[in-house]
Amino acid sequence: MVHQTTLTVIKEDITQVEVDIIVNAANTSLLGGGGVDGAIHKAGGKDLLAECVKIRERQGGCKVGEAVITTAGNLPASYVIHTVGPVWNEGNNHVTDKLRACYINSLLLAREYNATSLAFPNISTGIYRFPKQLAAEIAIETVISHLDSRILEEQTINHVYFVCFDNDNYNIYLSMLSKYDTEI
Numbered sequence: 710m711v712h713q714t715t716l717t718v719i720k721e722d723i724t725q726v727e728v729d730i731i732v733n734a735a736n737t738s739l740l741g742g743g744g745v746d747g748a749i750h751k752a753g754g755k756d757l758l759a760e761c762v763k764i765r766e767r768q769g770g771c772k773v774g775e776a777v778i779t780t781a782g783n784l785p786a787s788y789v790i791h792t793v794g795p796v797w798n799e800g801n802n803h804v805t806d807k808l809r810a811c812y813i814n815s816l817l818l819a820r821e822y823n824a825t826s827l828a829f830p831n832i833s834t835g836i837y838r839f840p841k842q843l844a845a846e847i848a849i850e851t852v853i854s855h856l857d858s859r860i861l862e863e864q865t866i867n868h869v870y871f872v873c874f875d876n877d878n879y880n881i882y883l884s885m886l887s888k889y890d891t892e893i
């Protein structure tokens with residue numbers, strides 16, 4: 710528990726997770742791609758894609774580190790936050806700051822939509838090749854410090870899920886989260 714928010718790690722397909730908002734590791738085009746992005750678009754369906762197209766027409770996609778929100782189409786969640794993680798790029802171009810920004814901007818957007826539960830995939834650790842250990846440290850520390858820094862009355866989120874798909878990430882998150890007083 711961090712300030713009345715429970716952090717949980719699960720090994721699951723994020724399209725199956727029943728929360729208010731799931732986060733998508735999108736790309737700048739917002740039009741879908743491989744990995745988790747492809748799975749979310751496939752399960753979300755054409756309405757989700759249509760909203761992404763509208764955002765793209767309005768603001769030309771989404772920049773690395775930023776986040777946009779759509780409804781969730783056929784998914785069990787109510788909304789999808791699409792954030793664009795950085796390509797690892799051998800650690801150059803402030804990639805750690807950009808990954809941190811993905812988590813912060815997603816949390817801020819989730820708060821704006823009064824979400825009580827939120828599920829993150831392991832952003833940038835697939836096709837974008839970010840080292841898994843480092844990405845997990847950034848994810849967990851950013852979420853915890855963001856929740857810590859928010860005034861309690863402002864906070865609507867009471868459950869954050871870190872949704873792992875591969876064994877490596879699952880084991881990394883399990884061992885990292887066990888250091889905190891969290892429910893796992």
Ligand code: ADP
Nearest residue numbers: 722723734744745748831833834835836837874
């Ligand atoms: P990125 O381009 O940000 O690296 P990927 O989708 O390639 O995005 O990978 C991000 C993470 O999402 C990886 O750890 C991958 O194992 C995981 N992943 C892939 N498919 C799913 C899914 N259906 N549900 C949850 N996580 C997934």
